[in-house]
Amino acid sequence: MTLVHPAPAGTYPTPAxxxxxxxxxxxxxxxxxxxxxxxxxxxxxxxxxxxxxxxxSRFIPDSELAQxxxxxxxxxxVSRLLFSVLEEALRAAKATGGLFDPTMEPTIRELGYDxxxxxLDPVGAPVRTHPSAGPWRHVVLDRSAQTVELPIGAGIDLxxxxxxxxxxxxxxxxxxxGVASAMVEAGGDLAVLGLPPGQDAWWVAVDGLVGHQHVAIxxxxxxxxxxARRSWQRGGQVCHHLIDPRTGDSARSDLWSVTAAxxxxxxxxxxxxxALIEGRDAGSAFLNGIGISALFVEHDGGASTVxxxxxx
Amino acid sequence: xxNPQTPQHRPHTARSRPRKPEKVEHPHVLARRxxxxxxxxxxxxxxxxxxxxSQNVVGAxxxxxxxxxxxPGSEYFGSAGSQSIPLIGxxxxxxxxxxx
Numbered sequence: 096m097t098l099v100h101p102a103p104a105g106t107y108p109t110p111a112x113x114x115x116x117x118x119x120x121x122x123x124x125x126x127x128x129x130x131x132x133x134x135x136x137x138x139x140x141x142x143x144x145x146x147x148x149x150x151x152s153r154f155i156p157d158s159e160l161a162q163x164x165x166x167x168x169x170x171x172x173v174s175r176l177l178f179s180v181l182e183e184a185l186r187a188a189k190a191t192g193g194l195f196d197p198t199m200e201p202t203i204r205e206l207g208y209d210x211x212x213x214x215l216d217p218v219g220a221p222v223r224t225h226p227s228a229g230p231w232r233h234v235v236l237d238r239s240a241q242t243v244e245l246p247i248g249a250g251i252d253l254x255x256x257x258x259x260x261x262x263x264x265x266x267x268x269x270x271x272x273g274v275a276s277a278m279v280e281a282g283g284d285l286a287v288l289g290l291p292p293g294q295d296a297w298w299v300a301v302d303g304l305v306g307h308q309h310v311a312i313x314x315x316x317x318x319x320x321x322x323a324r325r326s327w328q329r330g331g332q333v334c335h336h337l338i339d340p341r342t343g344d345s346a347r348s349d350l351w352s353v354t355a356a357x358x359x360x361x362x363x364x365x366x367x368x369x370a371l372i373e374g375r376d377a378g379s380a381f382l383n384g385i386g387i388s389a390l391f392v393e394h395d396g397g398a399s400t401v402x403x404x405x406x407x
Numbered sequence: 408x409x410n411p412q413t414p415q416h417r418p419h420t421a422r423s424r425p426r427k428p429e430k431v432e433h434p435h436v437l438a439r440r441x442x443x444x445x446x447x448x449x450x451x452x453x454x455x456x457x458x459x460x461s462q463n464v465v466g467a468x469x470x471x472x473x474x475x476x477x478x479p480g481s482e483y484f485g486s487a488g489s490q491s492i493p494l495i496g497x498x499x500x501x502x503x504x505x506x507x
Contacts, residue, residue, distance in 0.1 A: 107500050123507040189476060190483030282507030291501065298498030302505025311494040321506030352506050356493040358485045366484065385480040388493050400495065407497030 099306040099398075107300065110291040113276075120144040121152070121258050122212060123282025127265070128291075129274055136272045140265040140279060147261045150176055151253055153200060154211045160251060164200060168247040170237070178241050181234070184256050187365040188231045191381075194369045196340040198231040200250030206334050206345065212325050221330020227340035254336070259284045259318055259364035266360075286316040286360040301354050304396035308354075311407070316360025320367040321352030321392070339372045348374035351396075355382065355389040363387075370401075 109115050109128060116127045116137035125144055127137040150159045159177045173181075184197035207219050230249035237243075245251065258281055265279045266286040276289035278297050287297045296311035301319060310317070322345075326335040339346040353371040357363035366387045370378030375391060379401045382389050388402030 107502055110501060126502055128501055186478065186483050189478045190480045192477055278501065280502050280504055283504050285502070285504055294498075296494050296498065298494075298500045300500040300503045302503065307500075307503065309496060309498055309500055311498050312491065314491045317493070317504070319504060319506045323506055325507070354504075356490060358490055362484050381480075385484040386486065387484060387490060390495070403492045405492050405494045407494050 099303060100300065100309050101306050103300075110294065112292060116141070118144070121148050121261070121281060123258075125279065125281040127269075127277065127279050129269060129277035133269075133272070133274050133277075136269050136274050136277075139268060139272065143265055143268055144261055144281070147176065147257065147264075150174060151180060151257045153250075153252055160253065163243060163245065164250040167245040167249050170235070170240075170242045170244040172240070172242050175241065178236070178238075178243065180253060180257055180260055181243060181251070182236060183260060183361060184251075184253055185231060185234060185236070187256060187361075191365065191369045193227075193229045193231060193340055194372055195256075195365045196227060196229065196231055196338075197251055197253055197256065198229075198234065198245075198249045199227060199338045199340060200252035201248065202227060202340075202343050203252055203336065203338055204250070206338070207327055207329050208325075208334075208336055215327055217327050219327070219329045221332065222334075224342060224344040226343050229340065255284065255318070255320065255364045255368060256361055258282060259316065259359070259361035262286045262360040263316065283319040283321075284316070284360050284364055285318070287312055287314065301390065302352070303392050303398060304351055304394075308390055308392075308398055309407070310354065310356075310390060312356050315356065315358045316363045317354060317356050318360055318363035318367045319352055319354040320364070320371045321350075322346070322371075323352065337368060337371055346372040348372060348378070349393055350374055350378065350391055351394045352392045353378065353389055354392075355387050357387050375399075 112131060113128055114131035114134055116134060118125055118141050127140050129137055149155060152158050153160055155161060159174055163171050163173060187195045188197060206222055208215060230246045233246040235244040262279050262281055262284045263286055266288045269277045270288055276291060278285060278287045291297060296313045298309055298311040300307035301310055320337060322335045326333055334345045337346045348371060350371050353367040355363045355367040357366055366382060370382055370389055373381055382401045388404055390398060390400055392398050
């Protein structure tokens with residue numbers, strides 16, 4: 096069952112006894128909802144996001160990721176953080192046959208997304224696209240030496256998975272600080288801890304083409320991938336940041352957005368992105384194959400669900 | 408057609424035993440044998456090298472790894488049915504979310 100809800104006139108209500116802490120990070124806004132008495136832990140979450148952003152942004156010239164990309168072809172010692180995120184990203188690539196591909200940085204740069212989205216030239220000359228050769232298969236991770244070697248010509252764009260993993264890490268951090276109930280949301284990626292007081296789930300309003308869909312989770316993460324934002328034009332063609340490695344072009348599927356629920360926010364992020372690239376039919380088959388529930392919104396605004404959902 | 412003759416039996420001695428004619432390889436045959444040997448040796452060398460490479464690089468989990476292999480989706484996403492079932496259609500949202 097899907098119902099379209101209008102956006103509320105004001106802000107969304109915070110559960111009784113809870114507070115929200117909001118800050119900009121990773122090119123979006125992050126919201127932490129937690130007991131009002133634990134705003135100290137929210138500040139720790141903000142510090143965590145700052146650390147992840149500084150290490151993993153491809154737009155900060157001296158970030159660890161930018162340095163790694165600048166030294167493709169050589170073995171580079173990296174921090175535990177970057178190593179673990181790369182390990183997860185490459186596992187996701189293996190599990191999706193390379194449809195989730197963290198080595199698309201040169202391609203997305205060629206398509207015009209070569210600086211932060213705020214600085215991006217919205218219109219430009221046409222670009223030639225070509226399928227990815229899947230350089231992720233040739234990334235060498237040495238766990239004992241904690242080094243990474245990218246094949247020559249390859250570059251890493253962690254995109255949403257880094258944000259999803261940061262959300263998961265933030266929720267874990269809150270749990271380790273004794274917070275029993277919280278939600279962390281950052282630009283479409285969210286994860287929850289416990290339940291809000293007096294509620295049986297964490298309800299969120301997912302953007303649709305028209306109004307919102309209200310969906311809820313009781314554990315794990317929820318992530319939305321879509322083409323509504325971060326789009327630009329090259330040669331009159333609309334480009335966006337979700338690249339199909341099979342074409343080297345922005346995904347041209349029949350889906351406008353996919354919202355997936357999974358055990359972790361990072362898994363939800365990967366599942367949503369791959370389903371969006373695949374489109375309605377192949378995306379449904381993919382999600383059913385891995386037992387993940389998702390909400391599809393098509394370009395005409397129509398919404399449908401995949402997998403198991405419980406009607407409220 | 409000549410007359411059939413019964414072969415005369417003569418005891419062989421070292422001196423009397425007829426010497427086996429020395430085998431002389433034709434150059435083409437020799438070349439063919441050398442080529443065959445080279446192919447077998449190359450295949451063995453390749454197999455040995457590939458075995459070492461795959462043991463050290465592809466198959467290792469704790470040491471250096473490249474990303475040749477695929478893994479089942481369930482190994483990354485968890486087994487089907489292990490996720491909690493999300494809800495849809497009602498409730499009071501605490502936050503708005505969507506693609507960024």
